[in-house]
Amino acid sequence: MIRSTLHVGPRAKAIGQARRTTGSRGFASSLVRHNYDSTIKNLKIGSHTRVMFQGLTGKQATANAKESLQWGTNIVGGVRPGFEGEHLGLPVLPTVRRAMEVLKPDATGIYVAAHQAAAAIEEAIEAEVPLVVAVAEHIPLHDMIRIHAMLKTQTKSRLVGANSPGIISATGKCRIGFQPLPCFIPGKVGIVARSGTLSYETAGSTLRSGLGQSICIGVGGDILPGTSLRDGLRVLVEDGDTEAIALVGEIGGEAEIDAADFIKDYRTRTEKPKPIAAIIGGIEAVPGRIMGHAGAFALPGEPSAQDKIKALQAANCTIVNHPSRFGPVLKSMLEGSAPSAYGVASPPVGAGFQRRRIHTAIRRPNVSSAGNGTQQRRSIYLTQSTAFDLLRQHGLPVADSTSTPDEGCLLAVTLNRSTRSPCIVASTSTNGGARKLKRFDYDYTVGAEDVDIGAIAQQLELDASDEGIISSLRTIVTGLVTLFAEKEAFLLETQLIASKSSAFSIAIATARFGFDDAAHRSGNRQADIQALRDTSVEDPAEIEVEKHGIVYVKLPNGSGEGEIANIGTLVNGAGLAMNTVDALAHAGGRAANFLDTGGKATSETVKKSFEVILKDPRVKCVFVNIFGGLTLGDMIARGIIMAFRDLNMSVPVVVRIRGSNEKEGQQIIAESGLPLFAFDDFDEAAGKAIELANAAS
Incomplete structure (x- = not known):
């Protein structure tokens, strides 16, 4: 019988370790991984490049x-x-x-x-x-x-990349990417970041603090980037021009945990380690949603934003809640003083994160429910009934409707982002946390041929000596692995139960299937999967702005009394949008939505963004947080004014514009004669937005 407890014996541990360190040319051998690791030195760009x-x-x-x-x-x-x-x-x-x-x-x-x-x-x-x-x-x-x-x-x-702003050496005047050059001057701070806009904000903060930058490595927001945060840190800790490091992470994957492990080791072996400060975006993200970046969501067993913060704290990193704090914090650390200010959480380890410090509600590691049918712009999730039809078409056993999956277990085909490999995830419990979960990497070019079904059976506490059990499990694993590749999925998550027939067999009781939308949008493939999308179960507001390249996610109210989500947010860039929601919560407010206009905000996308934000009756104030990079601040300001007038808006709007042409943009807003409030400082802007929203509620 499939049980909901786990006892991993020595053989299971040995098999799991072997699967991670040995295997075929494509994915598994430690020697192969070491070979690619030897190319990290190529990240050290400069005037010679x-x-x-x-x-x-x-x-x-x-x-x-x-x-x-x-x-x-x-x-x-x-x-x-x-x-x-x-x-x-x-x-x-x-x-x-x-x-x-x-x-x-x-x-x-x-x-x-x-x-x-x-x-x-x-x-x-x-x-x-x-x-x-x-x-x-x-x-x-x-x-x-x-x-x-x-x-x-x-x-x-x-x-480096994909979905990356690139890599830039300010000291060596070498830019390979589209970073806003006015933010970069030769200096002391190395930056490694998953988010482009947050890295620009970080650069701007170090610029204003008189520190400047050495190298900024934008690893990108993809699910499987070619360079990780840990790789970037390896370059920066050895770079002679880098005296302090800013690390910009976010939800999704385990890159920040791997980075924390590296930092711990670095501090142990280094007499005078460089000061490191970090930020994690997505503390307030809705579980199960993709927050703008393709990789900004948690797969089964991956850590939460809170887990990442705790790991970095344990590695003696100072945590900031907004990128504008990086400059002052790293400057004080370089001067030998411990940073202590609003929005800054310094070691030692064990200090709790409370509201008014950095708001991080405790969440269990994510082992997602297979029944969640949430749809998101950069992916296609199927309803369970549609997923069942797909399983039957591929000859896979689906439990009848009378089955009760009380003691089911988790089996999924997805990605191991740490090893950049596809993997099979197995756990004796569908909600028991990451400790009960194990990943089995496999070679994408071979498929299920080299998968050790016996090891997976043992992980699920099945009798690996029973040929009937092994045959039944092999059918399901092989079918899911084949479906994963043929239909270009990123997650095939199922709950398995024992059948009620006299002969022991396994069937799929629930299914949550996610497919890569880019396969159709960019590759013109998988039209049949695209056609399975059921928009009737989606939020009409999200669908409406999707065609304009806008990612909009409605956020829930808080659980406490008076915690109504009453501030609409309009932001350019996924990382900055996540952080805006987080930082508003830290300041005592609550965002009604996540909205990313994309890196190239225009007057038209700004107008469409206002339209969708104002469809939510909870919104009493709109907070516009723009960092001028690809789009200049003055152009954004004119777009805001145009949208305000065209829509006859009565809700007050607080605008913070930083980056390229920020002064011009702020001046345009201030002189508009409209109920628009222009700010330079994030805290002042957030405070005003909270004040206006609460006054109108």
Whole structure:
């Protein structure tokens, strides 16, 4: 019988360890992992770095190259398939391999659309370009899985991204990406970040504090980035120009836990370790939702934001609740004093996080419920009945409706983000926490052929010597692994129960299936899965703004008396949007929504954002928090004024604009004659928004 308790014996531990450290060429061997690790040194860019662009002649690449050249980046040429000539006074070659021979670049920036990006990355890896920077968002997940299979078999190329702002050396005047250059000056602080907008805010804070930056590594918001936070830390702790480090993390995956482990080890072996401060976005995120970034959600068994904060505290990191605090905090740490201020939580370990410090409600590690049918823009979740139909089409056993899954267990096919591999997740309990859960990596190129069914059975406390049990379990595992690859899923989560027939067999009692929307949107694949989307179970407001590139998630009220979510938020950038919700909660307010306009907020997207925010009757004030990067602050300000007038808005709006052209934007807001309140400081802006919202409630 399938039980809900777990006793992992020595054999299970040995099998699990073997599965992580041995295996085929694509995914498992410790030697292979070490080979890719040897490319971390390629992240150390500077004035010596010879940069080329794949897609140099494109509009965005051309504009970016002009800026970077003027700033001082040593761009030596580019690639355009089937073309050989000149652009911006630089040579253009028809293939990456030819460019490697002629230009001898140290790095390539890939500036092509998402549907072309995977092929461009593969071409760069095959040509052995030392550093490959992929900025495109919405590259299909399974294309990235195959790219990771390539990366693990070689020792020449290091990937940054995808969905990354890139990497920039302020000391070496080398930019490979689209970071806002006015935020960067040569200095002391190294930054490693999952969020682009939060990294820009961090850079701006260190700029205003007179510290400047050394290297900023944007690992990106994808589910499987080519470079991790830990990889970035390895570069920064050894970099001679870096005297202090800012780490920007968020929900999803275990990168921050891995980073905390590295920091602990670094402090143990280093006489004078560099001060490190960190922030985690998504403390107030809705469990089970994807918060803007493709990777900003928790898969079964992954830690919560609270778990990550605790791990970093235990590693002696100072935690900040807003990126504007990085500059003052790191400056005081460099001067030898312990930072102590509102929104700052310093070691020692064990200090509790309370409201008015950093609000982090205690949450169990996420082993998600298979019955949640939540839909999100960057993924397709199927209703359970639709998932059952798909299972039956693939010949997999589904429990009859009279079954009661009281003692079921968890079996899922998903991703192990730490090893950048697909994996099978098994647990004797569907909600017992990460301690009862085990991952079994497998080779994507082989599928279920090399999966140790006996080890999975033992993890589920089944009799691995019973051929009937093993056969039944193998049918389900093989079918799910096949379905995962064929339909480009990111999560196939099931609950298994024992059948009531006389012969012991296993059936699937519940199913929660998530598929990669980018496979259809960018790759023009999986139209049949796209057609299974049931919009009737989704929030109409979220669907309405989806086509405008806006990610909108309605947030619940608090559980306490008077904790009505009454502040609408409008933010450009997923990381900054998550942090805005978190920081408002820390200040005593409550956001009614998460809203990311995307990196290129326009007057039209601003107007559409206001429209959807104001459909929520709880909203009594709108808080606009914009960091001018790709979009200038004055352009955003004009868009806000235009939207305010066009919509005849009566709700007050608090606006905080930072970054490029921030002063111009603030001045436009202040002189508009409208009930708009412009602020420079986040705390002042948040306080005003809370005051106005509560006064109107």
